[in-house]
Amino acid sequence: MGVIYALWQRQLKRFYRQKSRVIGSIAQPLLFLVALGFGFGSIFQEAGRGSYIQFLVPGIIAMSILFSSIFSGIEIIWDKQFGFLKETLVAPVSRLRIMIGRTLGGATIAVLQGLLILIISFAFGFKLNNLALLPLAILFMILTAIVFTALGTAIASRLNDMQGFQLLMNLLIMPLFFLSGALFPLTDLPKAINFIIRINPLTYCVDAIRYFLTSMSSIPIFVSSIVIVSYLIIFVFIGSYLFSRMEI
Amino acid sequence: MKTIKQVNDIKKRNNIKQANKIKLEKNIIDVKNLTKFYGSFEAVSDVSFSVKKGEVFAFLGPNGAGKSTTIKILTTLLKFNKGSITINNYDVLKDPNKVREFFGIVFQDPSVDEELTAYENMKIHSVLYSLEKSLAEKRIEKFLKVVELWDRKDDLVSKFSGGMKRRLEIARGLLHVPKILFLDEPTVGLDPQTRKHIWNYILEINKKEKVTIFFTTHYMDEVEKVANKIAIIDKGKIIEKGTISDFKKQTKSKTLEEAFIKITGYNIREEESSSLDQLRQRRKIRRR
Numbered sequence: 001m002g003v004i005y006a007l008w009q010r011q012l013k014r015f016y017r018q019k020s021r022v023i024g025s026i027a028q029p030l031l032f033l034v035a036l037g038f039g040f041g042s043i044f045q046e047a048g049r050g051s052y053i054q055f056l057v058p059g060i061i062a063m064s065i066l067f068s069s070i071f072s073g074i075e076i077i078w079d080k081q082f083g084f085l086k087e088t089l090v091a092p093v094s095r096l097r098i099m100i101g102r103t104l105g106g107a108t109i110a111v112l113q114g115l116l117i118l119i120i121s122f123a124f125g126f127k128l129n130n131l132a133l134l135p136l137a138i139l140f141m142i143l144t145a146i147v148f149t150a151l152g153t154a155i156a157s158r159l160n161d162m163q164g165f166q167l168l169m170n171l172l173i174m175p176l177f178f179l180s181g182a183l184f185p186l187t188d189l190p191k192a193i194n195f196i197i198r199i200n201p202l203t204y205c206v207d208a209i210r211y212f213l214t215s216m217s218s219i220p221i222f223v224s225s226i227v228i229v230s231y232l233i234i235f236v237f238i239g240s241y242l243f244s245r246m247e248i
Numbered sequence: 249m250k251t252i253k254q255v256n257d258i259k260k261r262n263n264i265k266q267a268n269k270i271k272l273e274k275n276i277i278d279v280k281n282l283t284k285f286y287g288s289f290e291a292v293s294d295v296s297f298s299v300k301k302g303e304v305f306a307f308l309g310p311n312g313a314g315k316s317t318t319i320k321i322l323t324t325l326l327k328f329n330k331g332s333i334t335i336n337n338y339d340v341l342k343d344p345n346k347v348r349e350f351f352g353i354v355f356q357d358p359s360v361d362e363e364l365t366a367y368e369n370m371k372i373h374s375v376l377y378s379l380e381k382s383l384a385e386k387r388i389e390k391f392l393k394v395v396e397l398w399d400r401k402d403d404l405v406s407k408f409s410g411g412m413k414r415r416l417e418i419a420r421g422l423l424h425v426p427k428i429l430f431l432d433e434p435t436v437g438l439d440p441q442t443r444k445h446i447w448n449y450i451l452e453i454n455k456k457e458k459v460t461i462f463f464t465t466h467y468m469d470e471v472e473k474v475a476n477k478i479a480i481i482d483k484g485k486i487i488e489k490g491t492i493s494d495f496k497k498q499t500k501s502k503t504l505e506e507a508f509i510k511i512t513g514y515n516i517r518e519e520e521s522s523s524l525d526q527l528r529q530r531r532k533i534r535r536r
Contacts, residue, residue, distance in 0.1 A: 002378070003375055003376060006371075006372050006375040006376070007372075010361065010364065010368075010372060013363070013364060013368070014361075014363045014364070017363055017404075018363065081357055081528075082357050082358060082359075083359065083361075084359055084361040085359075086325070086355055086359040087360070087361075087372075087373070087376070087420075088376060089325060090323050090324065090325065090348055090351075090353055091348060091373075091374055091376035092345040092346070092348040092376075092377065092378075093345075093347070102527050129345060164502045184437045189528065208455045247320075247325060247327060248320060248325045248326065
């Protein structure tokens with residue numbers, strides 16, 4: 001327990017000490033929120049779908065959690081050579097505990113960023129549907145963060161250079177985000193795109209967070225819950241397996 | 249009834265066993281027929297050597313000879329294909345966590361957390377090695393004082409110079425009182441003053457705390473000053489091991505550097521830029 005707590009605490013310290021990093025991490029989601037929210041708001045409303053800001057904010061929260069948590073996993077590539085990771089790998093501690101400490105630290109920061117976006121979005125006119133459901137929304141933010149931190153960890157455990165990282169960015173993270181229902185409703189889509197959306201874990205995360213924040217949803221919440229928890233188990237399992245076998 | 253001869257034989261055999269046991273215990277690092285492939289490239293090939301308790305052992309070789317690979321294998325970061333390694337009589341593959349308790353390491357590339365203070369780095373290390381809190385606090389103070397960083401303990405490591413970071417890593421590597429300290433090019437990129445200081449700390453610890461030192465470097469003058477034993481690796485093979493004076497006599501050289509060049513050749517080793525070098529480059533750019 002001591003090791004996990006120490007590694008978790010380390011990441012939180014790094015987060016609040018780097019103010020520029022905090023600002024940087026929420027600037028991009030905010031840009032999406034402002035540009036898309038105001039840009040598409042009137043079209044969305046004309047189509048009879050209500051307030052686009054209400055629809056978009058949960059998607060942007062999920063996006064900031066996705067980016068932040070995948071990055072904290074992928075940081076391992078860098079960390080293997082120039083970072084603190086080596087220090088933990090030569091210590092007489094099981095790799096599983098190191099992985100848990102890192103994952104929880106990365107996930108906590110991702111959720112904090114998501115909450116920051118939520119607070120800022122109130123200034124753009126976002127309204128919670130039911131304050132009592134907010135803790136459940138936060139729970140799903142936490143699950144989302146763990147899913148993608150574990151995914152990032154799994155990938156980074158197998159990669160040794162930064163070129164692979166660029167590729168991942170373009171071929172994995174961006175499609176995950178754009179094809180998830182974060183930006184648009186999941187109706188009347190071409191079959192191929194629909195298929196990708198259905199296997200994308202972020203789709204279910206976005207929908208569950210949206211459900212608990214605004215009561216809008218297109219997938220039954222129990223389905224989302226089951227899918228998210230299944231992905232979580234699979235990714236955490238693969239992530240810890242690859243991390244424990246990682247060589248430098 | 250056993251004859252007197254038989255009894256004597258048994259005694260002799262036992263003595264030999266005893267002697268072997270003592271010999272084994274004296275070797276704190278024992279590497280036998282170590283072989284490591286990266287794909288089809290044989291990075292380390294049938295390497296055997298041993299290091300005795302309390303020695304200052306220099307592991308030398310040109311770039312790309314297999315030094316770092318060997319250190320990574322010895323410190324449980326990398327698996328190998330053939331051979332056996334014991335550290336303090338524990339098998340590296342079978343008991344990696346036991347082996348990890350016995351050594352401290354200073355890596356070639358930094359591994360301190362630059363966004364934490366010196367003290368916080370030490371503190372996390374003490375948790376990783378499950379040191380009891382009050383003991384940890386005492387030792388942190390002691391070793392930060394040894395490397396003359398106690399006044400700077402609450403400063404962020406990102407504000408430290410290269411030499412200060414290296415000193416911090418040494419103090420951290422000693423915090424759990426290891427039996428062996430591995431140092432991969434501990435003085436690279438440092439000015440002569442800092443190099444001298446760093447070696448003073450290391451040798452003091454070698455004498456006072458009886459810590460075995462295993463290090464790599466390209467500075468042959470350092471080796472001549474501090475090492476008791478050397479091994480030279482080239483193209484994955486050990487080409488020389490023993491004392492510095494024997495090695496110089498054999499090669500009829502005045503200095504170790506001369507002997508080293510005689511035996512490894514004058515040619516510069518051209519390494520292809522690996523992804524690691526590219527990362528190092530990127531790191532430099534990032535820091536500007």
